[in-house]
Amino acid sequence: MPDPLTAPYWAAARERRLALPYCTDCGRHHFYPRSICPHCSSARIEWVAASGRGEVYSFTVVHRAPSPAFAAAVPYVVAIVALEEGPHLMTNIIGCAPDAVRIGMRVRVTFRATGGDVTLPVFEPM
């Protein structure tokens, strides 16, 4: 699944670290990964450790699975988390009842092994 652009993200996740692309010219983070900073167009981008903290920007409780692979998991929460560093990302919220999730809820990253090579960053209430 990873490609040359995204490999550092997934390598960090395997070590249970959340990494973000960071522009050394304008000093801002971004996500999803890009080869050019979306804020200032610089190509001087490094991967840096993220705090792993943020808040729920929006969420939905999924009752109808997109494929059989997710059928056993319903109902589950797909959310967008606003990280302290600024970028948003899509994730699952775990560690609480789906109907307890609220916009603005403070969350922190944790990691879920998927069985394959991939370790997936997910979030839980702080």
Added chain:
Amino acid sequence: MKPEAAIIGIGESKVGQVPDRSALQLQAAAAQAALADAGLRMTDIDGLLTTPVRVEHWQAPCGAVASHLGIRPAYLSTVDLAGASGAAMVHQAGMAIAAGQCSTVLCVAGQNLLSHGARAEAVKSMAESGSAHPQFEVPYGPLVPSLYALVAQRHMHEYGTTSGQMAEVAVAIRRHAGLNPNAHKRDPITVDDVLRSRMIATPLRLLDCAIVSDGAAAAIVTSASRARDFRRPPAYLLGAGYGARHGHIGEHKRLTETGAIDSGRAAFSRAGLEPSDVDVAELYDCFTITVIVELEDLGFCRKGEGGRFVEGGRIAPGGELPVTTHGGLLSAGHPGVGGGFFHVLEAVRQLRGEAGERQVPDAEVALAHGNGGVISVHCTLLLGGPDTR
């Protein structure tokens, strides 16, 4: 600005469950209906635009369609702005004509999305192939409705929009579909029916979501200067605009604001018109929340007021601003990419005064808006009736 292009013929295939037709057969039926409408033959067509289909892999779809229809075009291209492709084809046909590349362009799109293979496969491929990021979104299990549900949830949080207001969109558009003999779903529904339908991804229920259908649509575009030489009254392209503010939904920082703000402003500015000049708005309606956000972003009401705007039947038949009067993706039919093209055809019917029971009285200016991806790419058209040139 004086219009340069016009739509002079429209046609659609049977829409709904059409199990005995391939994507190419559906497109051919729509193309022939549009030619008959304009009083043209296939040999009069010297430009061809189409969109990708999801049910088959066509290398260069425009070449596959040209070959199937027996066209030897002087200009051809495959347009892909996902759900905004239909509106964009009409504008890009006009640009090709203005550039002198061709004179009479067939725009055609559609497929057998419902009857090709299992419906579950179609939904899965839509979730995995386009709308969700393969690495950063698909692993979390989003279905297309759940991606739009994120928009709805945020809109409710920021502006107090309610499930009942979203349900009013579904009810209004179903009422329009009931007046369209070619619509897939025509039985009336109530707000209670919507609120009691199966939860798909909170807050969106089954009847907040578009249906899946078979069908194809076609339109023929020529220069405004020739537009009166054909069988039917022309619909003039008064202005068009595009917008894109993000790729995937997970990276969009303001979920309640879309590129429709930009596409709408550009289209109104080019046409020299304002939202209050629009008699009928054919808005892309993949989900009920989409219509509410578009009403705001296109300037029909202020940001956050879309939920209140749709209350009391304002967008229903006979309302102050009838919206998506053929019944849209929620009820008339959604054959995937190209589903939004039916909105453009309906705008033409309204401007000609040929919309039958659902005719908006004296419609002179129509807006048709297409939305692609997950509120990602947008194209807005302003079209004018025969007297607007």
